[in-house]
Amino acid sequence: MDHVTIARAMFGTTMGFHIIFATIGVGLPLMMLLAELMYQKTNDFHYAVMAKRWTKAFAVLLGVGIPTGTIAGVQLSLLWPGFMEVIGRVMALPFQIEIYAFFIEALFMSIYVYAADRIPPWMRIISLTLVAIGAVASAVLISNVHAFQGTPAGFRVENGRIVDVEPWKAFFNKSFLVTAGHVALSAYTTGAFVVASVAAFKMLKAGAGSMLYGFHKKALMIAVIAGGIFALLTALNGHATTQHVFEDQPEKLAAAEGLFETQTHAPLTVIGWSDKEDREVKWGIEIPWLLSFLAGNSFDTEVTGLNDFPEELWPPLWVHTMFNIMFITGSLLILLAIVTVFWDKWLKKDMFPKFLLWIFVLSGPASVAAIESGWILGCSGRQPWSIYRTLSTANSVTATGNLGLLYTLFIIVYAILGAAVVFVLLYYFKRNTVLDDIHRAEQKGVPLFGSNS
Amino acid sequence: MSDAIIASTVLWGFVFIYSVMATMDFGAGFWSMVYLDREKTGATNIANRYLSPTWEVTNTFIVALVIAIYSMFPGAAYTLGTILLVPGSLILLLLALRSAFLVFSNVATEYRKILTYISGVAGILIPALLISVLPISHGEYVNFGDDGASLDLGKLFTSPNEYAFIGFAISSTLFLSSLLLSDYSKVSNEPEAYKVYRKDAMIAGPISLVMAILIMLTLRTEANWIYDKMMDDLPLLIASICFFLVGGVALYLPFFTKHNVTGMPRAAVVAITIQYLIASYVYGKAHLPYMVYPNVTIESGFTDPNSFRAVFATYIAGFAILFPGFVYFWKMFMKDSRYLQKKQSKNPLKGG
Ligand code: HDD
Ligand code: HEM
Ligand code: HEM
Numbered sequence: 164m165d166h167v168t169i170a171r172a173m174f175g176t177t178m179g180f181h182i183i184f185a186t187i188g189v190g191l192p193l194m195m196l197l198a199e200l201m202y203q204k205t206n207d208f209h210y211a212v213m214a215k216r217w218t219k220a221f222a223v224l225l226g227v228g229i230p231t232g233t234i235a236g237v238q239l240s241l242l243w244p245g246f247m248e249v250i251g252r253v254m255a256l257p258f259q260i261e262i263y264a265f266f267i268e269a270l271f272m273s274i275y276v277y278a279a280d281r282i283p284p285w286m287r288i289i290s291l292t293l294v295a296i297g298a299v300a301s302a303v304l305i306s307n308v309h310a311f312q313g314t315p316a317g318f319r320v321e322n323g324r325i326v327d328v329e330p331w332k333a334f335f336n337k338s339f340l341v342t343a344g345h346v347a348l349s350a351y352t353t354g355a356f357v358v359a360s361v362a363a364f365k366m367l368k369a370g371a372g373s374m375l376y377g378f379h380k381k382a383l384m385i386a387v388i389a390g391g392i393f394a395l396l397t398a399l400n401g402h403a404t405t406q407h408v409f410e411d412q413p414e415k416l417a418a419a420e421g422l423f424e425t426q427t428h429a430p431l432t433v434i435g436w437s438d439k440e441d442r443e444v445k446w447g448i449e450i451p452w453l454l455s456f457l458a459g460n461s462f463d464t465e466v467t468g469l470n471d472f473p474e475e476l477w478p479p480l481w482v483h484t485m486f487n488i489m490f491i492t493g494s495l496l497i498l499l500a501i502v503t504v505f506w507d508k509w510l511k512k513d514m515f516p517k518f519l520l521w522i523f524v525l526s527g528p529a530s531v532a533a534i535e536s537g538w539i540l541g542c543s544g545r546q547p548w549s550i551y552r553t554l555s556t557a558n559s560v561t562a563t564g565n566l567g568l569l570y571t572l573f574i575i576v577y578a579i580l581g582a583a584v585v586f587v588l589l590y591y592f593k594r595n596t597v598l599d600d601i602h603r604a605e606q607k608g609v610p611l612f613g614s615n616s
Numbered sequence: 617m618s619d620a621i622i623a624s625t626v627l628w629g630f631v632f633i634y635s636v637m638a639t640m641d642f643g644a645g646f647w648s649m650v651y652l653d654r655e656k657t658g659a660t661n662i663a664n665r666y667l668s669p670t671w672e673v674t675n676t677f678i679v680a681l682v683i684a685i686y687s688m689f690p691g692a693a694y695t696l697g698t699i700l701l702v703p704g705s706l707i708l709l710l711l712a713l714r715s716a717f718l719v720f721s722n723v724a725t726e727y728r729k730i731l732t733y734i735s736g737v738a739g740i741l742i743p744a745l746l747i748s749v750l751p752i753s754h755g756e757y758v759n760f761g762d763d764g765a766s767l768d769l770g771k772l773f774t775s776p777n778e779y780a781f782i783g784f785a786i787s788s789t790l791f792l793s794s795l796l797l798s799d800y801s802k803v804s805n806e807p808e809a810y811k812v813y814r815k816d817a818m819i820a821g822p823i824s825l826v827m828a829i830l831i832m833l834t835l836r837t838e839a840n841w842i843y844d845k846m847m848d849d850l851p852l853l854i855a856s857i858c859f860f861l862v863g864g865v866a867l868y869l870p871f872f873t874k875h876n877v878t879g880m881p882r883a884a885v886v887a888i889t890i891q892y893l894i895a896s897y898v899y900g901k902a903h904l905p906y907m908v909y910p911n912v913t914i915e916s917g918f919t920d921p922n923s924f925r926a927v928f929a930t931y932i933a934g935f936a937i938l939f940p941g942f943v944y945f946w947k948m949f950m951k952d953s954r955y956l957q958k959k960q961s962k963n964p965l966k967g968g
Pocket of ligand 2: 185188224225227232233234236237239265268298299305350676679
């Protein structure tokens with residue numbers, strides 16, 4: 164691999180690892196909050212037990228999310244100093260404000276976890292709300308930098324120098340809202356389906372009709388309803404995102420859709436892979452006219468194909484696959500939620516068929532896969548630019564060579580952390596079962612949350 | 617004052633706050649490892665009680681610091697990113713292991729020992745690497761070529777100056793953390809732990825002073841420019857040493873409480889903090905105007921004035937918003953006797 168490629172791979176690996184924890188770190192606090200609110204509403208202490216157990220999982224995940232985020236933040240300036248030079252001059256605000264969001268999350272997370280038994284319930288809910296706000300704010304702000312990379316604003320380049328800097332104009336760049344919205348909504352979707360995944364797996368193990376089955380079914384239902392709503396919103400917003408990409412980064416859209424010929428009434432091609440030699444998508448299924456409609460709300464919209472761009476400015480063609488994974492997963496999640504709510508509320512069945520539960524088990528990993536694909540589409544689809552049509556990736560990279568060894572070390576550490584976090588979660592929840600927690604909650608005088616930390 | 621001076625003052629403030637918090641953080645992790653097997657003193661317990669709620673907050677400060685550097689001095693970003701790639705990456709790797717295993721050690725109780733050892737050892741190595749940024753910024757280990765700067769690792773790691781800095785970082789970490797923990801144990805009413813930490817502070821203190829003097833001696837030969845400029849402020853350096861002595865006296869001073877504990881750790885903490893504040897002011901002032909000697913100065917690295925104003929405004933707004941949060945946090949974990957005097961068998965964090 165050449166120098167830039169190793170740097171790209173290295174940063175992509177870091178982000179791909181961080182995003183798993185970061186996304187769950189945004190989604191899970193919302194689920195905890197929903198459970199706490201359900202508890203206040205129904206007084207069914209199962210919900211308090213749920214919130215407590217999710218908090219524990221969240222605290223463990225933070226143990227990886229925070230250091231990998233720190234790596235991401237510092238690595239950005241170590242690997243891409245050319246990029247950070249521009250960002251520092253023009254787009255420092257989101258990073259700066261993000262720090263305050265991190266502080267809010269960190270302060271109130273500690274209070275929620277370590278002081279839960281000393282503060283009144285309303286303060287617990289306020290703390291948790293602040294944790295959730297801090298988490299989603301950091302996601303919104305960091306995605307804004309990504310938005311800026313696609314639609315830079317608030318400065319001009321004159322003879323290679325950056326002039327006329329307007330930091331707030333850069334902050335409110337054209338795709339800020341739609342991108343930030345997509346990231347936040349998709350994180351909530353993912354958080355919910357990850358919870359659903361675990362709950363469904365536990366239901367399969369508990370066996371229909373048992374008390375545990377009932378407990379996990381409550382968790383599943385919160386997750387399905389929240390997840391279904393957010394999946395729908397994600398898809399609606401994804402439509403807006405696609406239109407933005409169509410307007411602002413047409414080569415990315417063309418690559419994502421596998422469109423080579425410029426045309427009106429352009430078809431949407433799902434599945435299949437783009438072939439560079441023959442300039443067409445192999446084994447794809449074409450839905451006539453749909454792409455033109457998606458891109459411009461009208462079948463007459465002319466969509467520019469890759470053939471009209473110089474080949475050296477093409478993004479990698481496999482982003483078509485990334486787009487498919489995200490798009491198909493999103494659609495299936497909506498379908499899954501509708502079927503489940505129909506089954507539960509309409510047909511009023513107490514039990515779920517096993518195959519449905521197995522689909523739920525898969526839904527969490529599938530959402531994470533959608534997140535990964537979406538980001539790889541977003542970042543790799545921007546290549547060869549690091550800031551669209553302003554700064555190339557090759558001009559952003561560090562001058563220090565020999566990244567191979569460091570890259571290897573990072574991979575080893577991520578592997579260790581990944582294995583350890585799975586092990587620790589399994590270990591803890593095996594030793595502290597739902598029944599233990601329920602038992603503890605039933606006993607007077609033994610604070611449930613005191614054991615939270 | 618020019619904007620660049622204001623920016624470097626803010627940066628210096630962040631560095632100072634982070635160094636105090638980080639020494640506490642990494643030091644507490646280390647002590648909780650050292651005293652793991654001596655349960656009855658409660659020393660590990662005290663360290664963990666401090667560490668558990670604070671490590672996240674401390675970690676956020678290092679991120680704030682890095683972001684402050686490239687948002688206020690983006691012109692230095694290219695050089696800094698390039699020369700710090702290797703040491704920076706090593707810090708990140710250690711930090712990742714340290715934070716993760718710290719959290720895990722409180723969850724997977726059966727494996728607590730090995731996990732605490734990994735995080736304790738990784739944690740004490742981090743200050744050693746972090747402080748290396750200072751000698752690197754003095755410039756003798758950096759080659760400025762046509763296609764940018766590069767770090768001469770061989771030269772760095774054979775220099776006595778680097779090792780003086782490393783020695784100082786580790787001994788200061790142990791000193792400040794044991795001092796603060798002795799105060800914390802006293803507030804928490806844990807006389808056994810207090811005695812342990814007071815003794816540690818009394819050992820680590822003089823060592824860190826010796827290391828500081830070694831730094832000066834080696835700077836004289838290796839980075840004479842900064843040595844000379846520091847010596848211009850000799851009276852302040854002497855004042856700093858005086859505060860060190862005050863701190864020492866406060867530790868030994870008899871002080872009567874219901875537990876018959878000697879020493880006034882709170883006074884010692886204040887004196888020693890002032891000592892470090894003065895010393896780092898002298899160092900910081902001497903370092904100006906260079907960020908990386910001699911090619912990158914605060915003026916050449918400084919950001920666009922519009923950006924600076926916007927960033928500065930968010931500092932003020934952010935501080936105003938966060939301040940109540942910090943106060944509440946402080947009350948919950950540093951003052952609340954229900955937290956401080958929690959009597960738990962082994963570990964306040966024990967899950968379940
Ligand atoms: C659960 C995750 C998830 C789901 C179900 C979807 N997305 Fe998405 N998508 C993301 C998660 C995501 C993401 C990971 O959050 C990305 C990466 C960059 C970004 O802004 O959001 C993203 C990016 C992204 C982009 C590229 C934006 C850019 O380059 O800046 C487009 C065009 C879409 N999405 C479109 C869609 C459509 C049409 C969907 C229809 C269902 C969809 N997404 C569902
Ligand atoms: C859009 C994708 C991202 C999302 C949704 C996201 C979200 C989060 C969240 C929720 C946290 C809190 C820790 C946790 O819950 O696990 C976190 C931590 C962190 N993230 Fe990310 N992040 C993203 C990308 C990035 C990137 C690209 C960077 C680097 C520039 C970054 C830097 C950080 C840092 C520095 C932390 C640690 C904060 C601390 O010390 O408290 N993140 N991120
Ligand atoms: C968190 C989820 C993310 C993932 C999984 C991800 C993934 C990737 C990947 C795979 C690459 C390499 C691209 C290639 O060379 O093909 C990359 C590059 C990059 N990404 Fe992202 N990214 C994420 C978020 C972000 C965010 C939020 C930012 C903005 C702060 C960002 C900024 C960059 C930069 C600066 C590069 C360097 C190469 C370039 O400029 O294109 N990434 N990312």
